[in-house]
Amino acid sequence: MSREMSPIEKAKFVAAKQATEHVESGMKVGLGTGSTAEWFVQCLGEMAREEGLKIKGVPTSKRTGLLAQKVGIEVITLEEAKWLDVTIDGTDEYDSDLTLIKGGGGAHLREKVVATASERMIVIADASKKVEALGAFPLPVEVIPFGLPVTQGLIEETLIGMDVLGREVTLRMKGDVPFVTDEGNFILDLHLKRIANPRQLSLVINQIPGVVENGLFIDICDAVIVGHGDGRVTTRDITDNTANVVRFDVLDDDNIFADVAD
Template sequence: MTNDLSPIDRAKYIAARRSCDYVQSGMRVGLGTGSTAAWMVRCLGEMVREEGLDIVGVPTSTRTADLARQVGVPVVSLDEAKWLDVTIDGADEFDENLNLIKGGGGALLQEKIVATASDRMVVIADAAKEVRALGAFPLPVETVPFGWQTTKALVEETLVNMDVLGRESTLRMNDDVPFVTDEGNYIIDLHLHRIGNPRQLALVLNQIPGVVENGLFIDICDAVVIGHSDGRVEVRDLNAGVAADEQLDVLDSDNIFADGPD
């Protein structure tokens, strides 16, 4: 079945499969949101069903929670778990310092809370997500609905003094209505093209009234697992100070595609 995947989906699956090596029985695991994270949740579900892996997951969105339950991964809230051993999540972009842009799926607020409540954050991605400078992917900024147009104008005014190439901002839509996050907020996407100083921008954006959180994850990610369609996987670990290039043996198994228990 894995041979039936597109090259990009196979690379995502390879990264997701390798990231599960960070998970051991007894752990509390943050479960990310997005297409790559969904592969990881499925892999963990297979390990729970086939290998007796004993974990609890803390999902970062309602759709991740639904998927985890479907494949057999027990879920609890962050308040119940209190602190996590590891969070595994995808990213829309990452740079050489493992700074990230996240939030393309609209779950950036819960993703950042869960990631920062973990001993480690591991990012899983295909090679196309690596960039020299963040900003090609639109930067999501979560805002409260009240006065969002004023917040948007304040953000645009603030960008004039930031080291960015573009300053266009758009309200994220869901068909003809604003996209609403799990927390009931809106998202303004900033089309910056290049961010010269991500740390400064992250701090400044969060000072604007109406802004809840932004999609820059600075000094949060500890390791990144990069999957390739040929089965090769790169692991870069900031804490260990190592970069490894491995070949992952992936059995052409149907298990990962099977539905979990109801």
């Protein structure tokens, strides 16, 4: 089934397509979670079928793992891989320093572990994810279920001393029950509006008993590939201080788009 793509969908796809330039046969690749990362996995599957690409993928979520297997990518665990050549993942926000907020899909714990076990992390995104200051997107904090009210109270108390504009903390829900991560934990979303000092906030939050990991990715991302609705893709690499622009012709009737949306 084919369908017309929105500009945002086109932007996500061309970013994912450009990211495949960083993948070669024989690599061990971290596979991110989320809508943009799913496009990347689909592109890798197409390359495996049509070009004979052979890689081993380490998924950051059960959902990504199932998709990778479906499109023909060999899936292994991080324990089996030990070290990865590259991780390619999406983001919910990023700033000029390539500091990220991730975790909208509830997988930031695994995403951070996989990214830091990689030679490089490359983020793929549409242009709307670029922000002047992080915090408009709620900051996810993964916490253990035991003692949840205590942990939440400690986080709320800690935020009083932080340079943020908002301090609301909410438990992420899935219908009428708490959302549960692949690791069996809960997520508290911190509605901060603006984070003046992400590094300080990350360090302080992670010291609170009951907190497993927060969604701030600091000094982890090496490059960002940004897609645009007109087919343009801009790449910024902070490791060698380079930037470039390419353009793709996107056909709305390409079946890969329908597959990702299903």
